[in-house]
Amino acid sequence: EKPIYGVNTGFGELANIRIEEEKIKELQENLIRSHSCGTGEPLKEEVVRAIMLLRLNSLARGMSGVRYNVLDKIAEALNKRFYPYVPSQGSVGASGDLVQLAHVALSLMGEGEAFYEGKRMASMEVMEKLGMEPLSLEAKEGIALINGTQFMTAVLCLCYHDAVNLIKNAQVAGVMSLEALKGTRQAFREEIAKARPYEGQIKVAKNLWKLCEGSEIMESHKNCPKVQDAYSLRCMPQVFGAMYEALDFIHHILQVEINSATDNPLIFDGDVISGGNFHGEPVALAMDMLNIVLTKISSFSERRIARMLDEKLSELPPFLAKQPGLNSGMMILQYTAASLTSENKSMAYPASVDSIPTSANQEDYQSMGSVGARKCMQILENAERVVSIEYIVASQAIDLIGMNSSPPIMAVHGLIRKHVKTLVRDRAMYGDIERIALLLHHGMLLEKAEEAVGKLE
CATH class of the missing domain: 1.20.200.10 (Fumarase/aspartase (Central domain))
Incomplete structure (x- = not known):
């Protein structure tokens, strides 16, 4: 098989390492988890919502290799005012705003944390209150969610x-x-x-x-x-x-x-x-x-x-x-x-x-x-x-x-x-x-x- 960056390879300096087909889904989930390492004060709701809207618009260009399910999930999160916890510090602004976008994706997966009525709690708990199901990632979708300039x-x-x-x-x-x-x-x-x-x-x-x-x-x-x-x-x-x-x-x-x-x-x-x-x-x-x-x-x-x-x-x-x-x-x-x-x-x-x-x-x-x-x-x-x-x-x-x-x-x-x-x-x-x-x-x-x-x- 031809190596495709971020689909069946590692990331960054690890791009030369091939990933077995049966572990491609795990690769995408690991990417989100490993990149969710921000620090600092959480971003305001208006900033997080703008991040999600801009990422949705970018993915909708049809060049990122994601399913419609991913777009639908972001749209649902916006419509139901799902507010992921996103720390403000940690991005260097080049491979995309990796850290902030990873925190958004982590919450959409039902992991990490989110806000509900002013309280910070487990994302899955907030999803249950809003009647949402977590997003399950397939090949390419993890990197598609976090590679971009949407925070800045x-x-x-x-x-x-x-x-x-x-x-x-x-x-x-x-x-x-x-x-x-x-x-x-x-x-x-x-x-x-x-x-x-x-x-x-x-x-x-x-x-x-x-x-x-x-x-x-x-x-x-x-x-x-x-x-x-x-x-x-x-x-x-x-x-x-x-x-x-x-x-x-x-x-x-x-x-x-x-x-x-x-x-x-x-x-x-x-x-x-x-x-x-x-x-x-x-x-x-x-x-x-x-x-x-x-x-x-x-x-x-x-x-x-x-x-x-x-x-x-x-x-x-x-x-x-x-x-x-x-x-x-x-x-x-x-x-x-x-x-x-x-x-x-x-x-x-x-x-x-x-x-x-x-x-x-x-x-x-x-x-x-x-x-x-x-x-x-x-x-x-x-x-x-x-x-x-x-x-x-x-x-x-x-x-x-x-x-x-x-x-x-x-x-x-x-x-x-x-x-x-x-x-x-x-x-x-x-x-x-x-x-x-x-x-x-x-x-x-x-x-x-x-x-x-x-x-x-």
């Missing part, structure tokens, strides 16, 4: 979705800060954007221009002696625009990756061919790019927060306190923003520039995209909270100015004030940050702005 790709999909929401919120918060600092919108003119015609810059300039439309605050100082604003205000089209270009690249990678066969070997008209579609390099590079974008969003936002709190730059009371000295005002919100931003900077170093060989140097170059994925989830959360702090600080500054901002900014300000009151005297503000972060994350602040001005690009 699932995280990239989810974080990309949230990043698009965040960058639009960052523009709304940026305009709120611009109003608070009595800046001009002239730097957002269409002529300037078209003189350097990046699509991202043109879109952002258009967004910012209409977010400023109808501002009483801006009208009040249009003849002031200031020549130009600081970079964190004036250069929003250029900075956010560059991030749009990066997000377009990430979107392209995702479109290709989630609709690809990432197994090895692949089957073409009866030919079984070994290749490397499991390698996570495209996703790893995109992940690192997203981590940089999210870090820059937080860094850019923190600079505007600092300007609003500095009386020498804002022409507002120090730290936006109504009785400075007796009250510290919003001083420490900037500390928190600085801490989160600095943490993001420390995590934004590209994971994909590293590689450690595995499997006795047979698998000698890794993508480490899974490491970037774990960082991405935290960087995103930090960035959302920094922009939430900017919303809180800018709202306080606009209250102190006592004039109307533009209609979309007034609408957002109104929603913020339903959840976070004006700071009159010092109070604990940790709950304020979390409340605004939830509104931001779920798109409610952006929705308010868009109700007034139309969809942002």
Whole structure:
């Protein structure tokens, strides 16, 4: 018989060892068990469900040599909200996200563990509660279930979705800060954007221009002696625009990756061919790019927060306190923003520039995209909270100015004030940050702005 990798041979460095026909089923089960050795915090349900959906879609390409039963079992697990226990650490992002996908497969086999109503228990026990039967693997199906980039790709999909929401919120918060600092919108003119015609810059300039439309605050100082604003205000089209270009690249990678066969070997008209579609390099590079974008969003936002709190730059009371000295005002919100931003900077170093060989140097170059994925989830959360702090600080500054901002900014300000009151005297503000972060994350602040001005690009 012809040796077929992972069907009648061992794996990795053991690929030259032939497996007897009567042990092929045992081989697939052993593969899942041996690779289920992850560690760290369990992945959230939304990530695990995304992993299963993406693996189902990849197998449905018909190039992986699995039975329909396997696809049906994954679909059933999704429909019945079967939630496997999947540790977040252990993948090197090259022979696929082997560890995380093995934990999913182990649970589908009725082994390992799963969650049910918030409790972690034996997978078989959860299956019984959900009326499911365990999956029995045949030739090729074990390796087909675990050879792929679905962990890092699932995280990239989810974080990309949230990043698009965040960058639009960052523009709304940026305009709120611009109003608070009595800046001009002239730097957002269409002529300037078209003189350097990046699509991202043109879109952002258009967004910012209409977010400023109808501002009483801006009208009040249009003849002031200031020549130009600081970079964190004036250069929003250029900075956010560059991030749009990066997000377009990430979107392209995702479109290709989630609709690809990432197994090895692949089957073409009866030919079984070994290749490397499991390698996570495209996703790893995109992940690192997203981590940089999210870090820059937080860094850019923190600079505007600092300007609003500095009386020498804002022409507002120090730290936006109504009785400075007796009250510290919003001083420490900037500390928190600085801490989160600095943490993001420390995590934004590209994971994909590293590689450690595995499997006795047979698998000698890794993508480490899974490491970037774990960082991405935290960087995103930090960035959302920094922009939430900017919303809180800018709202306080606009209250102190006592004039109307533009209609979309007034609408957002109104929603913020339903959840976070004006700071009159010092109070604990940790709950304020979390409340605004939830509104931001779920798109409610952006929705308010868009109700007034139309969809942002």
